[in-house]
Amino acid sequence: MADEMLSVNSVRKSFGGISALDGCSLRVEEGAIVGLIGPNGAGKSTLFDVISGFVQPDAGCILFSGREILGMPAYKIARLGLVRTFQIPRSLMRMTVLENMMLGAQGQAGERIHLSLLRRGRVMAQEKDIQEKAEEILQFFDLLRMRDEYAGSLSGGQKKMLEMARALMADPRLLLLDEPFAGVNPALADRLIERIRILKERGLSMVIIEHAIPYVLALSDRLYVLNKGAVLASGHPQEVISDRRVFEAYLGEGDNAQP
Amino acid sequence: MLDYLVSIILTAGIYAIFALGLNLQWGYAGLLNFGHVAFMAIGAYVTVLLSMNGIPIFLAVLAGMILAGAAGASLGVATLRLREDYLAIVTIGFSEILRFVLLNWSSLTRGSFGLFGYPRPFQDLVGIRDYNLFLAGLVIAVLLMVYALLEALARSPWGRVLKSIRDDEAVAVSLGKNAFSYKVQAIALGSAIAALSGSLLAFYLQYINPNNFQPVETFYAWIMVILGGSGNNRGTILGALLLWGFFSTTRFMEGYLSFSPSASSAARMILIGLILIGLMMFRPQGLLGRKEELSIGR
Numbered sequence: 012m013a014d015e016m017l018s019v020n021s022v023r024k025s026f027g028g029i030s031a032l033d034g035c036s037l038r039v040e041e042g043a044i045v046g047l048i049g050p051n052g053a054g055k056s057t058l059f060d061v062i063s064g065f066v067q068p069d070a071g072c073i074l075f076s077g078r079e080i081l082g083m084p085a086y087k088i089a090r091l092g093l094v095r096t097f098q099i100p101r102s103l104m105r106m107t108v109l110e111n112m113m114l115g116a117q118g119q120a121g122e123r124i125h126l127s128l129l130r131r132g133r134v135m136a137q138e139k140d141i142q143e144k145a146e147e148i149l150q151f152f153d154l155l156r157m158r159d160e161y162a163g164s165l166s167g168g169q170k171k172m173l174e175m176a177r178a179l180m181a182d183p184r185l186l187l188l189d190e191p192f193a194g195v196n197p198a199l200a201d202r203l204i205e206r207i208r209i210l211k212e213r214g215l216s217m218v219i220i221e222h223a224i225p226y227v228l229a230l231s232d233r234l235y236v237l238n239k240g241a242v243l244a245s246g247h248p249q250e251v252i253s254d255r256r257v258f259e260a261y262l263g264e265g266d267n268a269q270p
Numbered sequence: 271m272l273d274y275l276v277s278i279i280l281t282a283g284i285y286a287i288f289a290l291g292l293n294l295q296w297g298y299a300g301l302l303n304f305g306h307v308a309f310m311a312i313g314a315y316v317t318v319l320l321s322m323n324g325i326p327i328f329l330a331v332l333a334g335m336i337l338a339g340a341a342g343a344s345l346g347v348a349t350l351r352l353r354e355d356y357l358a359i360v361t362i363g364f365s366e367i368l369r370f371v372l373l374n375w376s377s378l379t380r381g382s383f384g385l386f387g388y389p390r391p392f393q394d395l396v397g398i399r400d401y402n403l404f405l406a407g408l409v410i411a412v413l414l415m416v417y418a419l420l421e422a423l424a425r426s427p428w429g430r431v432l433k434s435i436r437d438d439e440a441v442a443v444s445l446g447k448n449a450f451s452y453k454v455q456a457i458a459l460g461s462a463i464a465a466l467s468g469s470l471l472a473f474y475l476q477y478i479n480p481n482n483f484q485p486v487e488t489f490y491a492w493i494m495v496i497l498g499g500s501g502n503n504r505g506t507i508l509g510a511l512l513l514w515g516f517f518s519t520t521r522f523m524e525g526y527l528s529f530s531p532s533a534s535s536a537a538r539m540i541l542i543g544l545i546l547i548g549l550m551m552f553r554p555q556g557l558l559g560r561k562e563e564l565s566i567g568r
Contacts, residue, residue: 085443086443089445097444102438102441103434103437106430106433106434110430113427113430114445115445117446120427124459127423127427127429128423134426177441181446
């Protein structure tokens with residue numbers, strides 16, 4: 012299919028005999044938001060690690076825009092436009108918020124040592140453009156006033172926002188968001204939902220791992236439930252969530268259990 | 271007295287250049303190089319051996335820098351895919367292996383007899399009487415050039431990527447940066463700068479011997495970097511001045527002590543150690559370091 016952004020097929024990964032992903036498959040259509048839920052230890056974050064090239068799987072096949080990306084170094088996958096965020100926000104603590112943001116931009120001439128010294132004019136002009144873009148995105152996430160603070164001094168929720176904002180600097184076509192709502196207070200969470208919807212309208216595809224089910228239901232076009240490293244159920248979010256097997260995966264099996 | 275001042279400027283300046291190379295690796299890229307002195311030795315020996323064999327002196331210096339850069343890059347390529355502490359072990363091992371090779375490869379290096387009587391830049395023009403004064407000027411000029419180069423790099427997008435690798439390599443990779451390549455570049459450039467300081471040291475000493483390049487020299491550079499504030503080039507230069515200032519001023523102190531010569535030089539090192547401990551207690555971020563950076567938890 013031409014409009015398929017990501018296709019993960021039968022991916023397996025075990026860590027020392029413990030199977031983290033056991034034949035996991037998943038599809039993301041262009042422009043769609045896919046929700047990914049499952050109990051702790053289901054393999055959600057490992058799946059992100061494998062898709063983004065941070066962990067090499069034992070078997071399987073991953074296509075991004077029809078191109079095989081399995082085995083590719085993580086930095087090259089990011090350059091193709093598949094960018095991930097981390098579950099625990101990884102801010103560059105000793106760099107300012109603005110520096111964090113500017114790092115995210117792709118195709119920077121000044122990142123090459125000889126050009127940074129010999130093409131000062133070109134690098135300066137590019138820096139100016141990158142800074143404008145960074146400030147625009149910071150504005151979008153209400154972080155502009157924190158621009159010159161060390162990223163290490165932000166609150167947990169702000170770090171989460173910065174993490175997403177920084178990923179957007181890389182102009183991704185597909186964004187993997189690992190628990191974007193964790194540590195974000197409810198008032199801020201509503202604003203975040205709005206923002207994610209705006210990003211979707213702009214054509215960005217996303218996969219969202221999230222434990223807070225209401226947010227997932229509010230955003231996803233399609234929902235996958237992972238359990239023990241494999242897809243337990245997938246489909247329309249409301250239908251999937253009322254599936255008895257999903258309920259059992261979270262709370263254990265029981266005769267009198269009601270979803 | 272002027273001679274004495276010139277000699278302090280020479281040593282402090284040469285070691286400042288040496289330490290600036292380490293600051294690029296540790297302060298900006300977070301790389302643990304415990305064998306920095308090896309690259310100083312490569313610079314000194316390559317420069318001396320080539321210029322003794324008729325190679326123009328500036329080409330000989332350049333050759334030392336290129337060779338040291340290549341050696342640093344090779345060590346990086348071999349170890350940087352492993353955990354970061356492996357670089358520390360491998361570099362300290364490399365610096366000792368190199369010293370023993372220099373000691374034992376007598377046909378080339380004359381071993382522990384050392385090398386002397388080699389050409390120095392502009393020695394015929396300047397003359398022997400004013401040579402140290404001239405060399406001090408040259409060292410200051412080179413120091414300023416290295417400083418300007420490193421500051422330009424630190425403020426460039428290239429430096430930004432290095433700092434991001436120091437703070438969290440996974441973030442850099444997730445944003446499309448080839449962290450491995452940047453680390454190799456930082457090691458190579460830092461090693462080439464160490465080689466340059468080695469050439470200058472050879473010009474100053476007029477005599478080089480493998481035992482000039484003991485592991486302790488590496489740790490002098492570490493003290494300078496940490497004293498001044500890691501990741502701060504001006505701090506590193508200040509650290510070099512201070513450490514050499516301590517070494518020189520405490521030398522006068524020996525005259526007032528009724529210890530035996532070996533005991534009084536040990537007493538001097540103890541005093542320097544105490545001063546350093548005191549400084550680190552009152553300014554743990556280094557003299558020019560930023561306090562906020564230390565208080566930020568991970």
